Amino acid sequence: MKTRIIFSLLLLISLITGCSSGPDYKVTVTKDLYFVKDTAMPFEIKVTENNKAVKGLKVAAQLSMTNMDHGSYDVKLVEGKNGTYSGKVNLPMGGKYEAAFTFEKVGKKAEKVIDLHVTKPKGVAIINGEWITNEDVNFYKFINQLQLEINRESAQKKYTGKQLEEELAYLDSQEKTLEDKNQLLTQIIRLRAMALLADEKGHKAAETEVNAALLKAREQYNQFESAKKLINEYGADKFWATEKQQYRMIVMSQKVQKDLIDKVKKENPKAGEQEIYYQAQKEYEELLVSQVNSLKIEIL
Secondary structure (H helix, E strand, O other): OHHHHHHHHHHHHHHHHHHHOOOOOEEEEEEOOEOOOOOOEEEEEEEEEOOEEOOOOEEEEEEEEOOOOOOEEEEEEEEOOOOEEEEEEOOOOOEEEEEEEEEEEOOEEEEEEEEEEEEOOOOOEEEOOEEEOHHHHHHHHHHHHHHHHHHHHHHHHHOOHHHHHHHHHHHHHHHHHHHOHHHHHHHHHHHHHHHHHHHHOOOOOOHHHHHHHHHHHHHHHOOOHHHHHHHHHHOHHHHHHHHHHHHHHHHHHHHHHHHHHHHHHHHOOOOOHHHHHHHHHHHHHHHHHHHHHHOOEEEO
16 A cells, blocks of 8 residues: 555656656846836846757746735746847835746747845946946036036127027027936946946056046136036035046046057058047047947946
């Protein structure tokens, strides 16, 4: 009797094992899932088998909280490059989740369950693991506001009558761009990308260089009452501390520019100064695009 029971149990185990057999996929989260209220957030995984990317899968996921009952949330994942699959999901809150994946390819099905920890993002974008925070974006908005006020003050000194009205109307129209988050992010990414490239090339921003560039900026701002007023309202110490961080990256990017100018001069010894700077700027923009494409940038 005992023998029959043992045999039956072994047969049951065998049947269960047979039903669950299938590809043994490994799931790696390549784009962390964050929680932002009332917003569908991006989520990306990579599927591999024996260390090789698995392509051509139909992938779906069902997310549910492990410690609370908020129901489940379905995500259809679309195939990308090199075994990556991505989608978006609107979650009710951050916390611990369980993600149950189903995979299908040529009639074969497989399942995988992994744990996820969903948190609030620390900012609005990530460059090579470094966050661009809301404070960063707000600072760039303030810098653009400063420049706009300087341009207004300059226009009032330079123009009169209808020409002044037209210039001020144009500057007023530019006010809307201050709220353009994508434009602000582009400015931040451009500077950080070239500062990273300068670092890769072995350049360093000496404290004396940064301080000299910062002093020059301070002298320029001090020429305009509108700029001084805005900086004082923002908080002078806070402003100049943040501005110093920016100028450290600016000095680094300028070293890349100088490298390109020297390169163009060497390649075109008879070229005029204007032609040299035009060509160097063109190569700088091409290098910038290449550098940005080489970075891992995630915009939330």
